[in-house]
Amino acid sequence: MSDRILLEATGISKVFGGVRAVDDVSLQVREGTIHALIGPNGAGKTTFFNAISGFAFPEKGSVKFLGTDVTRMLNWRRIAMGMGRTFQTPSIFPELTVDENVRLGVNAHAKQAFRLRAPRGDAKAALDKRVDELLGFVNLTAQRDRPLSELAHGSQRLCEIAMSLSTDPVLVLLDEPMAGLAEAETERIIGVIRDLRERLGLTVLFVEHNMRVVLSLADRITVLDRGKLLAEGTPAEIAANESVRAAYLGEGVLDHV
Amino acid sequence: MTARKELLISAAVVVLFAFGPWLSPLLHLDVSIVSEVLVTAIAVMSVNLLLGYTGLPAFGNAAYFGLGAYGAALSVTYGHVHFIEAVLIGMVAALLGGLILGPFLLRRRGIYFGLLSIAFGQVFYFIAYRYTDVTGGEDGMQIARPYAGLPSAHVTVTDLGFYYTALVIFVIALFAFRTIVRSPFGRTLIAIRQNEPRVRYLGLNTDRFIFVALLISATMAGLSGALFGLLINFAYPLELDWHQSGYFVLSMILGGAGTVWGSLVGAFIYVIGKDIISTITQWWQIFLGALFVVCVLGFPRGILGTLQALRRRAAQQFADDDAHV
Numbered sequence: 001m002s003d004r005i006l007l008e009a010t011g012i013s014k015v016f017g018g019v020r021a022v023d024d025v026s027l028q029v030r031e032g033t034i035h036a037l038i039g040p041n042g043a044g045k046t047t048f049f050n051a052i053s054g055f056a057f058p059e060k061g062s063v064k065f066l067g068t069d070v071t072r073m074l075n076w077r078r079i080a081m082g083m084g085r086t087f088q089t090p091s092i093f094p095e096l097t098v099d100e101n102v103r104l105g106v107n108a109h110a111k112q113a114f115r116l117r118a119p120r121g122d123a124k125a126a127l128d129k130r131v132d133e134l135l136g137f138v139n140l141t142a143q144r145d146r147p148l149s150e151l152a153h154g155s156q157r158l159c160e161i162a163m164s165l166s167t168d169p170v171l172v173l174l175d176e177p178m179a180g181l182a183e184a185e186t187e188r189i190i191g192v193i194r195d196l197r198e199r200l201g202l203t204v205l206f207v208e209h210n211m212r213v214v215l216s217l218a219d220r221i222t223v224l225d226r227g228k229l230l231a232e233g234t235p236a237e238i239a240a241n242e243s244v245r246a247a248y249l250g251e252g253v254l255d256h257v
Numbered sequence: 258m259t260a261r262k263e264l265l266i267s268a269a270v271v272v273l274f275a276f277g278p279w280l281s282p283l284l285h286l287d288v289s290i291v292s293e294v295l296v297t298a299i300a301v302m303s304v305n306l307l308l309g310y311t312g313l314p315a316f317g318n319a320a321y322f323g324l325g326a327y328g329a330a331l332s333v334t335y336g337h338v339h340f341i342e343a344v345l346i347g348m349v350a351a352l353l354g355g356l357i358l359g360p361f362l363l364r365r366r367g368i369y370f371g372l373l374s375i376a377f378g379q380v381f382y383f384i385a386y387r388y389t390d391v392t393g394g395e396d397g398m399q400i401a402r403p404y405a406g407l408p409s410a411h412v413t414v415t416d417l418g419f420y421y422t423a424l425v426i427f428v429i430a431l432f433a434f435r436t437i438v439r440s441p442f443g444r445t446l447i448a449i450r451q452n453e454p455r456v457r458y459l460g461l462n463t464d465r466f467i468f469v470a471l472l473i474s475a476t477m478a479g480l481s482g483a484l485f486g487l488l489i490n491f492a493y494p495l496e497l498d499w500h501q502s503g504y505f506v507l508s509m510i511l512g513g514a515g516t517v518w519g520s521l522v523g524a525f526i527y528v529i530g531k532d533i534i535s536t537i538t539q540w541w542q543i544f545l546g547a548l549f550v551v552c553v554l555g556f557p558r559g560i561l562g563t564l565q566a567l568r569r570r571a572a573q574q575f576a577d578d579d580a581h582v
Contacts, residue, residue: 096448104445105460112441
């Protein structure tokens, strides 16, 4: 972990129909951390995520990425700068094969997406190699020629993670990567998120609902509740925090820690 | 399909068309009708690129088609240019049309893109309709089919010569189309159709892709329009009309959206169907309309799209059988 701050959101606010979905929330993501953003349903996690990634601009506040103010920067430019993102409902190309899904981003990153002729020779070999690496990383090599719509939900999530990596990001944003998955698939995703840092040296910011997963995976946790910043700290600090316990009261998740 | 098999089938189709002038009398068709099939197929391809591949309702491509026809007709009438130059001028006119309309069309997606396309197309229609001094207005403008220029001057003047010229241009256009849709650019267009936000989240400015697709489409439609004008020796306002755009769209759906050869299949059925039915009854549009309805209900993926889906299913069946052995 370094002291370098990759992403800095300051005083983010967003109103939906009179409701303050996110109210004056600030957050810093340091390079090399796995940072979790948690909170009960309706806490404003995804809204905050959308503001960071440029899916919807915030009304107030600013977002700095790699030292540049990106608050009003179009999303595709942020991605080109080195931000990757997945969505709560996997955002994929269902009719394309697993290989093609990943290859699009690889082409984009290699500035090949605008080519009007299929690449050949060395250029093709370099692209193939990168696609192989990414499919190997999420362990989908065997399914590469199948349409993504035919794969299980967990595999679609893994493919989406590979897609978000295809543009060579330094920071990966994962929106509820374990939502709706069975136990075994959840374990697989947890392993991949660990690998993102251990093997690829990336920084991860992820939204998650499941406290137990978060406490075992993250080294920094930010807690939102009803649009406001409730607490921030290490897993141990968060587990001991009274107001976090109150917000999660009745769910019992913290008693087991 | 293997590359070899595809090449064989493609070659067979081209050879079949090479014998078109001998085959068409067997079907009681004039060779110029088969020329019209080839020429129309290029316009249907232009719609296919935008609608079938990129998912943009290209309901106004007749605008570029008409610009091509008028570009060729005006340059022949007032500039006395040769055939090839007339075609190139038609393509440039359509490309310019795309360059002017593109920035406005880019601002909308979905049905609003379609409505804007129709509206802009109608503007061109009314210009051709009203600007009587130059365009001949409602009556259109008669032109004499010009000589080819190089290498053999007389080729394009005869119906047979025109047919082979159209066939060569069609094959080039189809090959270019196939290359484009299979390139990384073409794959990105398909991705935009399926999930545009995700393409943006791969760091790509989708507007740029759509703009270039639009320019390619406009130029292809212009090529088709220029050839059509030279085929019938005539340019008239209805070529720019939204009904014309509709026929291109229906032909694309009939043949198979998002397939390389579907445009030819669709154009074939539309042009030949129109020709045969209109000799039997003047209400040919009713019967052609009924044919479209049946096809859309029976084969929503179009004729080629349905065939491809069936073959994939058969292949899957074999794969499953293998797995059980």
